[in-house]
Amino acid sequence: MTETLEQELQTALLAVRQAALICRTVQSAITDEVLEKKDKSPVTIADFSSQAVICRALHNAFPEDPIIGEEDAAELKGPENREFLEKIVAELTADGIQDPTPENVCTWIDYGGAKTYSDRFWTLDPIDGTKGFLRKEQYAVSLALIVEGKIVLGVLGCPNLPFPGENPTAGTLYYAIAGQGAYALPLVREQEPKRIRVTTTSDFSESRFCESVESGHSSHSHSQQLAERLGISKEPRRLDSQAKYAVVAQGEADIYMRLPTRPGYREKIWDHAAGVLLVEEAGGEVTDIHGNPLQFDQGYELKNNQGVIVTNGHLHSLLIQSLDELEF
Numbered sequence: 001m002t003e004t005l006e007q008e009l010q011t012a013l014l015a016v017r018q019a020a021l022i023c024r025t026v027q028s029a030i031t032d033e034v035l036e037k038k039d040k041s042p043v044t045i046a047d048f049s050s051q052a053v054i055c056r057a058l059h060n061a062f063p064e065d066p067i068i069g070e071e072d073a074a075e076l077k078g079p080e081n082r083e084f085l086e087k088i089v090a091e092l093t094a095d096g097i098q099d100p101t102p103e104n105v106c107t108w109i110d111y112g113g114a115k116t117y118s119d120r121f122w123t124l125d126p127i128d129g130t131k132g133f134l135r136k137e138q139y140a141v142s143l144a145l146i147v148e149g150k151i152v153l154g155v156l157g158c159p160n161l162p163f164p165g166e167n168p169t170a171g172t173l174y175y176a177i178a179g180q181g182a183y184a185l186p187l188v189r190e191q192e193p194k195r196i197r198v199t200t201t202s203d204f205s206e207s208r209f210c211e212s213v214e215s216g217h218s219s220h221s222h223s224q225q226l227a228e229r230l231g232i233s234k235e236p237r238r239l240d241s242q243a244k245y246a247v248v249a250q251g252e253a254d255i256y257m258r259l260p261t262r263p264g265y266r267e268k269i270w271d272h273a274a275g276v277l278l279v280e281e282a283g284g285e286v287t288d289i290h291g292n293p294l295q296f297d298q299g300y301e302l303k304n305n306q307g308v309i310v311t312n313g314h315l316h317s318l319l320i321q322s323l324d325e326l327e328f
């Protein structure tokens with residue numbers, strides 16, 4: 001990568017930080033402001049507010065860049081959801097965003113409406129782990145830039161993950177640029193970025209894995225069988241969202257398993273892109289369950305991949321081999 005991506009990095013860090021702080025405000029006040037999407041998954045004022053501010057910032061800085069975002073404003077435009085839209089407007093007004101009229105908010109959200117692959121695009125999950133967000137547990141704001149099918153920049157805002165090596169619940173902002181390493185910044189405090197690295201564990205008996213809280217997103221029974229086969233005895237760490245990638249990248253777990261619960265599900269690119277680069281730049285390895293690289297040039301889904309396996313690198317090939325043998 002000869003380009004420095006400095007402007008992209010600064011724009012992305014500023015936007016994700018702002019969105020993460022908005023999410024934190026909404027999470028601390030959360031009541032029952034949830035919409036149900038067509039696929040029955042929840043979406044909140046914070047998901048829409050986060051997508052609005054990030055897409056607005058990206059559009060201002062890089063008007064030509066398509067954004068493949070998770071949410072769209074279609075449902076917000078219906079009269080039955082006017083009150084919900086007004087709440088987003090009120091939230092963005094309180095956050096000091098300029099001119100957040102209902103129309104502008106919908107326009108900003110829909111900047112994230114690209115669906116197809118292009119040579120250079122952003123992908124955004126305004127809140128990854130909405131279920132964790134609603135439980136007041138882990139969630140992440142995830143943004144990545146993909147150029148010619150390769151993830152070149154990833155930013156992950158994790159408002160409820162403590163800064164590595166510190167206790168307070170102040171939250172952490174992670175970023176990685178291809179070829180330049182993975183870093184953590186406190187979400188609120190000004191500080192030099194701290195380089196993060198995966199563990200050097202090469203023995204499964206000393207390893208710990210993490211996985212989804214939701215057994216509907218990743219099979220807990222299969223991960224347990226695999227753990228037994230490999231001699232992993234430590235309890236898994238269960239947490240929502242791409243925070244799992246951050247936990248592996250900063251060496252707090254050695255493995256993240258995402259094992260399919262049904263054959264037809266295809267992972268979405270915004271659920272992985274930022275996390276993948278973070279782990280790779282921290283020295284780790286990411287593939288699907290068959291050991292194939294994740295392909296980010298197939299549109300909004302990882303069409304040619306099934307599940308995801310993330311490790312510190314040392315444990316990767318043996319883990320994939322055991323998965324193969326288990327033939328789930």
Ligand SMILES: Nc1ncnc2c1ncn2[C@@H]1O[C@H](COP(=O)(O)O)[C@@H](O)[C@H]1OP(=O)(O)O
Nearest residue numbers: 041129212213214216217218240241261265271
């Ligand atoms: N059957 C499934 N398998 C894997 N991931 C899923 C499945 N259904 C939903 N998801 C996605 O898992 C992500 C959360 O993952 P985690 O459990 O690791 O926190 C969400 O983005 C969610 O997408 P969606 O936004 O459509 O709900």
Ligand SMILES: [Mg+2]
Nearest residue numbers: 041042070130
């Ligand atoms: Mg969702």
Ligand SMILES: [Mg+2]
Nearest residue numbers: 070125127128
């Ligand atoms: Mg989401």
Ligand SMILES: [Mg+2]
Nearest residue numbers: 125128129271
């Ligand atoms: Mg998600």
